[in-house]
Amino acid sequence: MTRLVAIDWGTSSLRGALLDADGKVIEERSDARGILKVPEGGFPAVFEALFGDWMRLEGAQCLISGMAGSKQGWVEAPYCACPAGHVEVGRKIIRIDAIPGARIAIVPGLSDEHDGVPDVMRGEEVQIFGAMALTGASDGLFVLPGTHNKWATVRKGRVAGFRTCMTGEFYALLSQHSILARTLDATAPLDEAAFLQGVTQSENGHGLLHNAFGARTLALFERMPKEELSSYLSGLLIGEELRTQSLQAVGEVVLIGSPVLTERYTLALRAAGVATRTLGAEATWAGLHALSGFLAAADSNGIQP
Amino acid sequence: MTRLVAIDWGTSSLRGALLDADGKVIEERSDARGILKVPEGGFPAVFEALFGDWMRLEGAQCLISGMAGSKQGWVEAPYCACPAGHVEVGRKIIRIDAIPGARIAIVPGLSDEHDGVPDVMRGEEVQIFGAMALTGASDGLFVLPGTHNKWATVRKGRVAGFRTCMTGEFYALLSQHSILARTLDATAPLDEAAFLQGVTQSENGHGLLHNAFGARTLALFERMPKEELSSYLSGLLIGEELRTQSLQAVGEVVLIGSPVLTERYTLALRAAGVATRTLGAEATWAGLHALSGFLAAADSNGIQP
Numbered sequence: 023m024t025r026l027v028a029i030d031w032g033t034s035s036l037r038g039a040l041l042d043a044d045g046k047v048i049e050e051r052s053d054a055r056g057i058l059k060v061p062e063g064g065f066p067a068v069f070e071a072l073f074g075d076w077m078r079l080e081g082a083q084c085l086i087s088g089m090a091g092s093k094q095g096w097v098e099a100p101y102c103a104c105p106a107g108h109v110e111v112g113r114k115i116i117r118i119d120a121i122p123g124a125r126i127a128i129v130p131g132l133s134d135e136h137d138g139v140p141d142v143m144r145g146e147e148v149q150i151f152g153a154m155a156l157t158g159a160s161d162g163l164f165v166l167p168g169t170h171n172k173w174a175t176v177r178k179g180r181v182a183g184f185r186t187c188m189t190g191e192f193y194a195l196l197s198q199h200s201i202l203a204r205t206l207d208a209t210a211p212l213d214e215a216a217f218l219q220g221v222t223q224s225e226n227g228h229g230l231l232h233n234a235f236g237a238r239t240l241a242l243f244e245r246m247p248k249e250e251l252s253s254y255l256s257g258l259l260i261g262e263e264l265r266t267q268s269l270q271a272v273g274e275v276v277l278i279g280s281p282v283l284t285e286r287y288t289l290a291l292r293a294a295g296v297a298t299r300t301l302g303a304e305a306t307w308a309g310l311h312a313l314s315g316f317l318a319a320a321d322s323n324g325i326q327p
Numbered sequence: 328m329t330r331l332v333a334i335d336w337g338t339s340s341l342r343g344a345l346l347d348a349d350g351k352v353i354e355e356r357s358d359a360r361g362i363l364k365v366p367e368g369g370f371p372a373v374f375e376a377l378f379g380d381w382m383r384l385e386g387a388q389c390l391i392s393g394m395a396g397s398k399q400g401w402v403e404a405p406y407c408a409c410p411a412g413h414v415e416v417g418r419k420i421i422r423i424d425a426i427p428g429a430r431i432a433i434v435p436g437l438s439d440e441h442d443g444v445p446d447v448m449r450g451e452e453v454q455i456f457g458a459m460a461l462t463g464a465s466d467g468l469f470v471l472p473g474t475h476n477k478w479a480t481v482r483k484g485r486v487a488g489f490r491t492c493m494t495g496e497f498y499a500l501l502s503q504h505s506i507l508a509r510t511l512d513a514t515a516p517l518d519e520a521a522f523l524q525g526v527t528q529s530e531n532g533h534g535l536l537h538n539a540f541g542a543r544t545l546a547l548f549e550r551m552p553k554e555e556l557s558s559y560l561s562g563l564l565i566g567e568e569l570r571t572q573s574l575q576a577v578g579e580v581v582l583i584g585s586p587v588l589t590e591r592y593t594l595a596l597r598a599a600g601v602a603t604r605t606l607g608a609e610a611t612w613a614g615l616h617a618l619s620g621f622l623a624a625a626d627s628n629g630i631q632p
Contacts, residue, residue: 137531138542140548168542171508187536188505195500200493201475226442229571230535231492231564235475236444243445259536266534 023165026083027073028310030145031090032056037303040076041066045311049076050303065096066120076116083317084117085310088145091128096120101133101142107180108309112316127320129313134183141186145306149278150181152309153301157276164276167283169194170282173267189263190283196234197252205241206251212282214289216250220257221264221290230262260290263294269296278305330387332378333456333615335450336395337361342608345381350616354491355608357592362400370401371425388430388622390420390615393450401425404503406438412485413456413614417621432625434618439488446491450611451477454583457614458606462581469581472588474499478572494568495588501539502557510546511556517587519594521555525562526569526595535567565595567629574601583610 025048026041034056040048076082091099098115110128116125124281131144142243154160160179166172171193174184197208221232237255240246246254274297277284281302288298330353331346339361345353381387396404404421416435423431437447448524451471458464465484471477474496479489516600528538542560545551551559579602582589586607593603 111356134532137528138550139528139538140544140550141540142544142547185533185537187534187542188540189536191505192536195504199500199504201494203546223442223444227571228441228490229492231494231566232490232495232571233444235446235493239445239447242447245443245445262534263536265538266532270405317415 025079026077026311026314027082027084028307028314029073029084029088029090029308030136030148030306031086031088031095032145033058033089034088034214034239036072036088037306038073038076038195039303039307040079041307041311047304047307049079057089057092060096060305065090069096069126071092077121077124077126078306083127083314085127085129085314085317087129087148087306087310089132092144094142096126100131102130102147104132104184105133105177105180105182106132106147107178108312110180111147111151112313113319115313115316115320118318123255125317127307129310132181133183134185136185141184143172143174143184143264144175144253146278147181148313149301149305150176150309151312152172152305153276153278153308154179155312156301156305157299159276160229162276164271164278165287167277167279167287170204171263187263187266189259191324192230193256193259197255198308200234202234202237202251202255205239205248206255207248208252210249210252212286213250213253216246217257217260217289220259221261221293222257224258224261224265225256230258233258233262246319256286257290260286264290264294269294272296274299276301278284278302330381330384331616331619332381332387332389333612333619334378334389334391334393334395335453335611335615336391336393336400337450338363338394341377341393341395342389342611343372343378343381344608344612345384346612347416350613352609352612356396362394362397365401370395374401374431375426379498382426382429382431388432388619390434390619392434392453392611392615392621396421396435397449397476402433404433404435407435407452409437409439409483409489410482410487411432411437411452412483413617415485416452416456417618419623420618420621420625422625430622430625434615436491437486439490441488446489446492448477448479448489451479451583452486453618454606454610455479455613455614456617457480457610457612458581458583459484460613460617461606461610462604464581467579467581468577469583470592472582472584472592476568492568494564497535498561498564501542502560506540507539507542507556507560509610512553515554515557517561517591518555518558521551521558522562522565522594523593523598525559526566526598527562528559529563529566529570535563536591538563538567561591562595565591569595569599574599575602579604581606583607602605 024043029038114130171187329348334343419435
């Protein structure tokens with residue numbers, strides 16, 4: 023009886039799911055031990071502590087995506103260059119032989135390049151493959167909001183190319199470490215009107231570097247309540263991000279991410295006349311399930327770390 | 328014998344100069360006690376310690392610009408709305424009666440408003456007035472780079488309007504606190520070629536949120552040496568700032584600020600076909616000297632804090 027231990031091992035946290043032969047989720051787990059919190063040489067021990075019981079189930083094998091495959095991770099799985107679909111990525115899956123008897127493999131990320139500047143993703147490619155499997159869509163624009171958002175163009179089932187936007191990190195920096203932090207409540211819940219006001223403001227042609235200062239002066243002149251300012255700033259940033267995308271011919275965007283972020287992108291995209299379809303963690307599990315067919319090949323191509 | 332104690336009291340530091348009746352600098356001083364480092368009620372003591380000897384000179388009086396006139400400063404001097412020249416600002420100078428026998432007054436900042444969003448400056452208006460006095464220019468674009476840059480349009484000797492760009496603060500946040508900080512040397516000296524490469528890159532239409540990530544991937548793929556990355560990032564930011572200004576009809580820009588910043592703006596503006604003329608601290612002293620004619624009126628209008 024085949025079981026897949028599917029893991030998305032990120033920078034600051036990780037999530038795992040036990041899947042049956044059809045890709046159905048039997049159990050889910052999450053943990054704060056992202057790759058930056060694993061001590062040198064500590065990956066086998068953390069893995070065993072978190073997933074050892076699942077791996078001892080009959081026929082269990084494991085597939086890991088995300089930053090665990092980066093230079094700072096468990097074993098480096100070199101990037102697969104775009105255009106790339108699940109076949110190209112599947113063929114570059116790398117086996118990890120760190121734990122005797124355990125069949126563990128790691129998925130490479132994707133790389134792209136624009137005018138001599140590289141771009142990278144790790145983990146999002148699996149979510150995109152999963153979203154394709156779940157929605158049946160093999161063409162379109164897939165957007166994955168997070169700390170570093172990915173905007174991926176999919177053509178005939180392959181990621182044709184993508185761009186990263188640091189929108190999530192800019193929001194964290196501005197709301198927590200800039201002068202705006204003095205007058206803004208970063209923990210306030212989303213205020214839709216203030217958020218959309220920020221989205222509209224971002225379109226005035228004066229740019230983020232100027233518009234962000236408005237989140238300071240609106241507070242200084244008491245024109246906007248403290249608890250609306252974080253939504254306004256979020257709208258400024260996401261509006262700026264949308265402004266630099268080609269959305270003219272896009273009918274629908276597939277959004278993959280946490281509800282708190284996909285809700286904001288849905289609002290901003292709707293304001294731009296673009297419909298959305300939203301997926302969460304299920305895209306990760308579907309993507310790892312879809313790639314698990316390549317595990318047998320990875321076994322024979324397997325390298326020793 | 329009239330002496331002017333001219334002070335630019337900012338957020339994180341202050342500078343003072345003793346000027347003769349013609350505005351000539353006799354002596355200059357600077358100190359780290361910006362307004363955020365002055366304890367509550369501590370302004371008179373800090374002032375006395377730093378400038379008490381100058382104030383005891385025959386006929387000495389003092390004029391202060393900058394954040395000392397803000398809500399968090401010594402005495403609040405309410406903003407003067409644009410359009411405003413040195414007459415409008417001079418009339419709103421406020422006397423400080425905190426030290427018996429000392430003639431001290433404070434210059435208000437300027438406010439502007441665009442589509443319901445206010446904008447503010449404190450201290451830069453004095454530098455602009457000084458630059459006008461020193462250059463003879465009474466029309467044009469005046470740019471004051473700093474943590475929060477000011478782009479001011481001057482018409483017939485008055486500041487017609489202005490916009491703030493948080494470029495300096497964005498650079499500090501990204502180079503010190505973002506993921507870019509891991510691979511970038513923020514202390515490296517300016518590399519002109521890398522800086523201009525960043526300026527060019529900023530014009531690709533994909534926006535700062537995307538382009539900033541390139542400063543990470545160029546390091547990751549070892550396409551740019553660590554010591555060039557901070558110049559590249561600086562170019563991305565200043566290029567983005569220039570991109571949102573109307574520079575078509577601008578022949579020359581008056582730049583006022585520290586050499587390390589004005590050098591970068593000169594390079595970027597030159598690349599955009601715009602000539603520059605640069606001034607430093609002398610603009611502050613010339614501006615306070617020009618405004619000192621309003622001190623007598625401030626004495627009679629003086630309010631007690």
